[in-house]
Amino acid sequence: MYLLWLGHSDAHDSKLVGGKAANLSRLAGDHPVPPGFCLTTAAFEAAHEGSAAVPRLPRAIFDQIGRAYRTLALQTGVRDPSVAVRSSAVDEDGAEDSFAGQHETYLNVSGLAAVTAAVLRCWESAHTPRALAYRRQRGLSAERVRLAVLIQVQVASDVSAVVFSANPLTGRRDEVVINASWGLGESIVGGSVTPDTYTVRRADLAVAGRVIGAKQRMTIATAGGTREGDVPRLLPTQPAPSAAQAAEVARPAVSLGS
Structure with a gap:
């Protein structure tokens, strides 16, 4: 399972989508949350097959991102809607460990090519020296990194x-x-x-x-x-x-x- 929409019951599971996306998914049922979807930790693992630190974007995942992004375009009435592309770590925002600021976020990203490039950069941010050192300092596995990525419609806020x-x-x-x-x-x-x-x-x-x-x-x-x-x-x-x-x-x- 590579992709889940916010609000789907499976997207409430932080082991699949990380803490940030799981919390937003729970909120989406009863509160006004901008629409979006999440690439699961299974997508992260598939992207790293054959390479521990350099992710690639398998065709199956690329196609799913494309279909989901086109759905957002239909929902918003915008051909290339602006989205926020945000890392969502599996251990994120736990009682003892918060990964705020350790992994990448990209705002106001528009167009499928830019979205997929931002996804790859989010995945790569799981392996930066800063992120790995943070995990080691807290007794978390630096080798068993699992990261989801949230793609959500960007609110044009004043x-x-x-x-x-x-x-x-x-x-x-x-x-x-x-x-x-x-x-x-x-x-x-x-x-x-x-x-x-x-x-x-x-x-x-x-x-x-x-x-x-x-x-x-x-x-x-x-x-x-x-x-x-x-x-x-x-x-x-x-x-x-x-x-x-x-x-x-x-x-x-x-x-x-x-």
Whole structure:
């Protein structure tokens, strides 16, 4: 089984699709998750037959990616839809081991050739010295690497946010915390921007606190990729989401944590 769609029951299995894709697949049943599919760990193993470190793309897997990508084109009404191509490690985001930042992610990828090239680069990232050293440090097998790859429709966002279902600073479970900024979310995740921070009460979704960050930089979608750029004049001091938008962003986090 080389390919599974998000929302399929088999795609809930982190051993097949890694932690990131499995969690998104579970969410897809009841929450608005952009459509996408995942190349399983079986595809990773097939790509490495005969070579431990240099993957290739077998024809059967290429054909499945092509059919799935064309399905996304039909769903979105765009001939070559922009997608995020993201590594999803089998041991990812476990209780003791998080592989965040160890493997590759490619945003705003468009066209089948670019998508398949990004898949190969994700697979290759499983064998970088940094990723292998990370595994060894945590007592995980560096030789038995298994990596899935998630291909998901890219959201063309003016504002992005990272949402915490509990307050990460105080541990309070009755609060949702939102970090938000202009452009794509990579600038928040990568730490290149100081985002706005909203604290929202779970009980009534009211904004209990707001700190406007110095949002000087943003991640911008370009043809076939992204770039870092300056936030347009006047916007750095303006709140990225309104209070009403912050409440709507918090709503799914409240339902997930209930």
